[in-house]
Amino acid sequence: EVTKDRNGVQQVLLRNSRGASVTVSLHGGQVLSWKNDRGEELLFTSTKATFKPPHAVRGGIPICFPQFGNGGSLEQHGFARNKIWVIDDNPPPLHPNDSNGKSYIDLLLKPSEDDLKIWPHCFEFRLRVSLTADGNLTMISRIRNVNCKPFSFSIAYHTYFLLSDISEVRVEGLETLDYLDNLCQKQRFTEQGDALTFESEVDRVYLNSKDVIAVFDHERKRTFVLRKEGLPDVVVWNPWEKKSKSMLDFGDEEYKRMLCVDGAAIEKPITLKPGEEWTGRLELSVVPSS
Ligand code: BG6
Numbered sequence: 001e002v003t004k005d006r007n008g009v010q011q012v013l014l015r016n017s018r019g020a021s022v023t024v025s026l027h028g029g030q031v032l033s034w035k036n037d038r039g040e041e042l043l044f045t046s047t048k049a050t051f052k053p054p055h056a057v058r059g060g061i062p063i064c065f066p067q068f069g070n071g072g073s074l075e076q077h078g079f080a081r082n083k084i085w086v087i088d089d090n091p092p093p094l095h096p097n098d099s100n101g102k103s104y105i106d107l108l109l110k111p112s113e114d115d116l117k118i119w120p121h122c123f124e125f126r127l128r129v130s131l132t133a134d135g136n137l138t139m140i141s142r143i144r145n146v147n148c149k150p151f152s153f154s155i156a157y158h159t160y161f162l163l164s165d166i167s168e169v170r171v172e173g174l175e176t177l178d179y180l181d182n183l184c185q186k187q188r189f190t191e192q193g194d195a196l197t198f199e200s201e202v203d204r205v206y207l208n209s210k211d212v213i214a215v216f217d218h219e220r221k222r223t224f225v226l227r228k229e230g231l232p233d234v235v236v237w238n239p240w241e242k243k244s245k246s247m248l249d250f251g252d253e254e255y256k257r258m259l260c261v262d263g264a265a266i267e268k269p270i271t272l273k274p275g276e277e278w279t280g281r282l283e284l285s286v287v288p289s290s
Contacts (some may be wrong), residue, residue: 020135066153156264164219
Protein backbone atom coordinates (compact mmCIF):
# COMPACT_ATOMS: atom_id res chain seq x y z
CA GLU A 1 0.00 0.00 0.00
CA VAL A 2 1.50 3.33 -1.09
CA THR A 3 0.40 6.59 0.52
CA LYS A 4 1.80 10.11 0.78
CA ASP A 5 2.90 11.89 3.94
CA ARG A 6 2.05 15.52 4.66
CA ASN A 7 5.07 16.70 2.62
CA GLY A 8 3.99 14.68 -0.40
CA VAL A 9 6.68 12.01 0.12
CA GLN A 10 5.56 8.49 -0.66
CA GLN A 11 5.41 5.93 2.09
CA VAL A 12 4.92 2.20 1.74
CA LEU A 13 2.96 0.19 4.29
CA LEU A 14 3.76 -3.52 4.53
CA ARG A 15 1.43 -5.82 6.48
CA ASN A 16 1.44 -9.51 7.27
CA SER A 17 -1.54 -11.81 7.81
CA ARG A 18 -1.27 -11.53 11.62
CA GLY A 19 -1.55 -7.76 11.62
CA ALA A 20 2.11 -6.76 12.08
CA SER A 21 3.24 -3.85 9.92
CA VAL A 22 6.20 -1.83 8.67
CA THR A 23 6.16 1.67 7.19
CA VAL A 24 8.99 2.75 4.88
CA SER A 25 9.44 6.25 3.54
CA LEU A 26 10.94 6.98 0.14
CA HIS A 27 12.69 9.81 1.92
CA GLY A 28 15.95 8.11 2.84
CA GLY A 29 14.56 4.61 2.31
CA GLN A 30 13.97 5.01 6.02
CA VAL A 31 11.82 2.59 8.00
CA LEU A 32 9.61 4.82 10.16
CA SER A 33 7.54 2.25 11.98
CA TRP A 34 7.59 -1.44 12.86
CA LYS A 35 4.60 -2.80 14.76
CA ASN A 36 4.01 -6.25 16.19
CA ASP A 37 0.78 -8.22 15.71
CA ARG A 38 -0.76 -6.40 18.69
CA GLY A 39 -0.22 -3.08 16.98
CA GLU A 40 2.52 -2.04 19.42
CA GLU A 41 5.24 0.19 17.99
CA LEU A 42 8.75 -1.24 18.35
CA LEU A 43 10.83 1.65 16.99
CA PHE A 44 11.41 5.01 18.62
CA THR A 45 10.52 8.26 16.85
CA SER A 46 11.01 11.56 18.62
CA THR A 47 7.95 13.67 19.36
CA LYS A 48 10.12 16.56 18.12
CA ALA A 49 11.06 14.87 14.83
CA THR A 50 10.71 17.00 11.72
CA PHE A 51 9.35 15.19 8.71
CA LYS A 52 10.52 17.70 6.16
CA PRO A 53 13.13 16.56 3.65
CA PRO A 54 16.05 16.81 3.28
CA HIS A 55 16.59 16.18 7.01
CA ALA A 56 16.29 12.59 8.13
CA VAL A 57 13.55 11.84 10.64
CA ARG A 58 14.83 11.43 14.22
CA GLY A 59 13.89 7.81 14.79
CA GLY A 60 13.06 4.63 12.92
CA ILE A 61 15.97 3.29 10.86
CA PRO A 62 17.89 5.93 8.88
CA ILE A 63 20.52 4.46 6.58
CA CYS A 64 23.99 5.95 6.93
CA PHE A 65 25.75 5.69 3.55
CA PRO A 66 28.34 6.11 2.03
CA GLN A 67 29.92 7.52 5.20
CA PHE A 68 29.31 6.91 8.88
CA GLY A 69 29.82 9.82 11.27
CA ASN A 70 31.48 13.08 10.33
CA GLY A 71 35.08 11.97 9.82
CA GLY A 72 35.03 11.98 6.00
CA SER A 73 34.45 14.53 3.28
CA LEU A 74 30.64 14.22 3.34
CA GLU A 75 27.90 15.46 5.61
CA GLN A 76 27.36 13.54 8.88
CA HIS A 77 26.32 9.93 8.13
CA GLY A 78 26.42 10.47 4.34
CA PHE A 79 23.70 11.61 1.98
CA ALA A 80 21.55 8.50 1.44
CA ARG A 81 19.25 9.26 4.38
CA ASN A 82 18.47 12.71 2.98
CA LYS A 83 17.57 11.66 -0.56
CA ILE A 84 14.32 10.63 -2.17
CA TRP A 85 14.59 6.98 -3.24
CA VAL A 86 12.38 5.39 -5.90
CA ILE A 87 10.39 2.17 -5.92
CA ASP A 88 12.31 -0.43 -7.89
CA ASP A 89 9.72 -2.31 -9.94
CA ASN A 90 12.14 -4.67 -11.59
CA PRO A 91 14.96 -5.55 -9.19
CA PRO A 92 17.47 -8.24 -10.09
CA PRO A 93 16.42 -11.50 -8.44
CA LEU A 94 17.37 -12.32 -4.86
CA HIS A 95 17.57 -15.78 -3.31
CA PRO A 96 14.02 -17.28 -3.14
CA ASN A 97 14.31 -17.36 0.68
CA ASP A 98 14.45 -13.61 0.61
CA SER A 99 10.99 -13.41 -0.98
CA ASN A 100 8.98 -16.45 0.16
CA GLY A 101 6.09 -15.73 2.47
CA LYS A 102 7.11 -12.13 2.94
CA SER A 103 5.57 -8.80 2.28
CA TYR A 104 8.27 -6.61 0.79
CA ILE A 105 9.20 -3.52 -1.18
CA ASP A 106 12.31 -2.83 -3.26
CA LEU A 107 13.76 0.67 -3.27
CA LEU A 108 16.56 2.14 -5.33
CA LEU A 109 18.94 5.04 -4.93
CA LYS A 110 21.25 6.28 -7.68
CA PRO A 111 23.44 9.36 -7.35
CA SER A 112 22.19 12.62 -8.81
CA GLU A 113 24.43 15.04 -10.72
CA ASP A 114 24.87 16.99 -7.48
CA ASP A 115 25.76 13.86 -5.50
CA LEU A 116 28.41 13.03 -8.09
CA LYS A 117 30.01 16.42 -7.53
CA ILE A 118 30.58 15.67 -3.83
CA TRP A 119 31.12 11.91 -4.15
CA PRO A 120 32.17 11.06 -7.73
CA HIS A 121 31.20 7.39 -7.72
CA CYS A 122 28.39 5.87 -9.76
CA PHE A 123 26.51 3.34 -7.67
CA GLU A 124 23.15 1.60 -7.48
CA PHE A 125 21.89 1.00 -3.97
CA ARG A 126 19.02 -1.49 -3.87
CA LEU A 127 17.22 -1.92 -0.60
CA ARG A 128 14.66 -4.59 0.08
CA VAL A 129 12.59 -4.06 3.22
CA SER A 130 10.53 -7.12 4.19
CA LEU A 131 8.09 -8.14 6.87
CA THR A 132 8.04 -11.89 7.47
CA ALA A 133 5.02 -14.00 8.39
CA ASP A 134 6.41 -14.02 11.96
CA GLY A 135 6.59 -10.24 12.08
CA ASN A 136 10.37 -9.94 11.65
CA LEU A 137 11.75 -6.93 9.81
CA THR A 138 14.52 -7.64 7.32
CA MET A 139 16.57 -5.19 5.34
CA ILE A 140 18.78 -6.37 2.51
CA SER A 141 21.10 -3.86 0.86
CA ARG A 142 22.78 -4.50 -2.44
CA ILE A 143 25.28 -1.89 -3.51
CA ARG A 144 26.79 -2.09 -6.96
CA ASN A 145 29.69 -0.21 -8.49
CA VAL A 146 28.55 0.91 -11.95
CA ASN A 147 31.62 3.09 -12.39
CA CYS A 148 34.90 2.41 -14.14
CA LYS A 149 37.03 2.80 -11.00
CA PRO A 150 36.85 1.30 -7.51
CA PHE A 151 35.20 3.07 -4.57
CA SER A 152 34.87 2.46 -0.83
CA PHE A 153 31.99 3.12 1.54
CA SER A 154 30.74 2.63 5.07
CA ILE A 155 27.18 1.78 6.00
CA ALA A 156 25.01 1.56 9.13
CA TYR A 157 21.35 0.83 9.78
CA HIS A 158 20.92 3.41 12.53
CA THR A 159 18.17 1.50 14.38
CA TYR A 160 16.31 3.42 17.12
CA PHE A 161 14.78 0.76 19.39
CA LEU A 162 11.86 1.89 21.50
CA LEU A 163 12.47 0.91 25.14
CA SER A 164 10.63 1.49 28.38
CA ASP A 165 13.54 2.52 30.62
CA ILE A 166 17.17 2.75 29.49
CA SER A 167 18.43 2.13 33.04
CA GLU A 168 16.84 -1.34 32.90
CA VAL A 169 18.22 -2.26 29.47
CA ARG A 170 20.97 -4.81 28.80
CA VAL A 171 22.76 -5.55 25.54
CA GLU A 172 24.36 -8.94 25.02
CA GLY A 173 26.76 -10.01 22.29
CA LEU A 174 29.37 -7.26 22.56
CA GLU A 175 31.27 -8.54 25.62
CA THR A 176 35.09 -8.61 25.32
CA LEU A 177 35.04 -6.80 21.94
CA ASP A 178 37.22 -3.85 21.02
CA TYR A 179 35.36 -0.62 20.36
CA LEU A 180 36.10 2.89 19.11
CA ASP A 181 34.80 5.49 21.52
CA ASN A 182 33.42 8.58 19.81
CA LEU A 183 33.39 10.35 23.19
CA CYS A 184 37.22 9.89 23.46
CA GLN A 185 38.45 10.95 19.98
CA LYS A 186 37.67 7.49 18.58
CA GLN A 187 40.23 5.84 20.87
CA ARG A 188 40.16 2.06 20.97
CA PHE A 189 39.13 0.28 24.19
CA THR A 190 38.18 -3.28 25.07
CA GLU A 191 34.78 -4.10 26.57
CA GLN A 192 34.82 -6.08 29.80
CA GLY A 193 33.14 -9.44 30.20
CA ASP A 194 29.69 -8.25 31.28
CA ALA A 195 26.64 -7.40 29.22
CA LEU A 196 26.33 -3.67 28.52
CA THR A 197 24.14 -1.54 30.78
CA PHE A 198 23.57 2.22 30.58
CA GLU A 199 24.07 5.08 32.99
CA SER A 200 25.56 7.86 30.85
CA GLU A 201 26.10 8.94 27.23
CA VAL A 202 27.32 6.16 24.95
CA ASP A 203 28.64 6.65 21.41
CA ARG A 204 30.68 3.66 20.28
CA VAL A 205 31.48 1.41 17.36
CA TYR A 206 32.06 -2.19 18.45
CA LEU A 207 34.31 -4.05 16.07
CA ASN A 208 33.95 -7.47 14.51
CA SER A 209 31.00 -8.67 16.53
CA LYS A 210 29.31 -12.01 16.13
CA ASP A 211 26.19 -12.01 14.00
CA VAL A 212 23.57 -12.07 16.77
CA ILE A 213 23.07 -9.27 19.30
CA ALA A 214 20.27 -9.08 21.88
CA VAL A 215 18.74 -6.00 23.49
CA PHE A 216 16.78 -6.87 26.65
CA ASP A 217 14.01 -4.54 27.79
CA HIS A 218 13.27 -5.77 31.30
CA GLU A 219 10.37 -3.46 32.06
CA ARG A 220 8.45 -4.55 29.02
CA LYS A 221 9.67 -8.15 29.18
CA ARG A 222 10.73 -7.98 25.57
CA THR A 223 13.97 -8.81 23.80
CA PHE A 224 15.01 -7.48 20.43
CA VAL A 225 17.28 -9.79 18.47
CA LEU A 226 19.48 -8.45 15.66
CA ARG A 227 20.83 -10.94 13.15
CA LYS A 228 23.26 -9.55 10.61
CA GLU A 229 25.36 -10.68 7.68
CA GLY A 230 28.11 -8.69 6.00
CA LEU A 231 27.94 -6.12 8.79
CA PRO A 232 30.85 -6.76 11.18
CA ASP A 233 30.49 -3.68 13.38
CA VAL A 234 27.81 -2.54 15.84
CA VAL A 235 27.11 1.09 16.75
CA VAL A 236 25.69 1.71 20.21
CA TRP A 237 24.40 5.24 20.85
CA ASN A 238 22.40 6.98 23.53
CA PRO A 239 22.76 10.77 23.84
CA TRP A 240 21.79 10.88 27.53
CA GLU A 241 20.70 14.06 29.28
CA LYS A 242 23.07 16.80 28.18
CA LYS A 243 23.30 15.96 24.48
CA SER A 244 19.53 15.40 24.30
CA LYS A 245 19.04 19.02 25.30
CA SER A 246 21.33 20.19 22.50
CA MET A 247 19.40 18.36 19.76
CA LEU A 248 16.52 20.38 18.34
CA ASP A 249 14.62 17.35 17.05
CA PHE A 250 14.88 15.28 20.22
CA GLY A 251 12.94 15.70 23.48
CA ASP A 252 14.91 16.40 26.67
CA GLU A 253 13.73 13.21 28.39
CA GLU A 254 13.45 10.93 25.39
CA TYR A 255 16.87 9.35 25.86
CA LYS A 256 15.26 7.27 28.60
CA ARG A 257 13.20 5.30 26.11
CA MET A 258 15.50 4.69 23.18
CA LEU A 259 18.78 3.10 22.24
CA CYS A 260 20.41 2.93 18.84
CA VAL A 261 22.03 -0.41 18.07
CA ASP A 262 23.12 -0.60 14.44
CA GLY A 263 24.39 -3.39 12.25
CA ALA A 264 27.19 -1.63 10.37
CA ALA A 265 30.40 -1.84 8.36
CA ILE A 266 32.52 1.09 9.48
CA GLU A 267 36.04 0.36 10.62
CA LYS A 268 37.08 -1.37 7.43
CA PRO A 269 35.25 0.37 4.57
CA ILE A 270 33.96 -1.91 1.85
CA THR A 271 35.71 -1.54 -1.49
CA LEU A 272 33.95 -2.44 -4.73
CA LYS A 273 35.73 -2.84 -8.02
CA PRO A 274 33.87 -1.83 -11.22
CA GLY A 275 30.90 -4.16 -11.70
CA GLU A 276 31.14 -5.65 -8.19
CA GLU A 277 28.21 -5.83 -5.79
CA TRP A 278 28.11 -6.03 -1.99
CA THR A 279 25.22 -7.44 0.02
CA GLY A 280 24.45 -6.76 3.70
CA ARG A 281 21.50 -8.17 5.63
CA LEU A 282 19.89 -7.21 8.89
CA GLU A 283 16.99 -9.06 10.48
CA LEU A 284 15.21 -7.73 13.56
CA SER A 285 12.89 -9.85 15.65
CA VAL A 286 11.27 -9.42 19.02
CA VAL A 287 10.63 -12.16 21.55
CA PRO A 288 9.02 -12.15 24.99
CA SER A 289 11.49 -12.46 27.88
CA SER A 290 11.12 -12.93 31.62
C1 BG6 B 1 25.80 8.45 16.29
C2 BG6 B 1 26.99 9.33 16.22
O1 BG6 B 1 26.03 7.23 15.76
O2 BG6 B 1 24.74 9.12 15.65
C3 BG6 B 1 26.66 10.49 17.13
O3 BG6 B 1 28.17 8.67 16.61
C4 BG6 B 1 25.45 11.22 16.59
O4 BG6 B 1 27.75 11.34 17.26
C5 BG6 B 1 24.31 10.23 16.38
O5 BG6 B 1 25.06 12.21 17.48
C6 BG6 B 1 23.10 10.85 15.71
O6 BG6 B 1 23.48 11.42 14.51
P1 BG6 B 1 22.55 12.40 13.73
O7 BG6 B 1 23.36 12.95 12.61
O8 BG6 B 1 21.38 11.61 13.26
O9 BG6 B 1 22.14 13.47 14.72
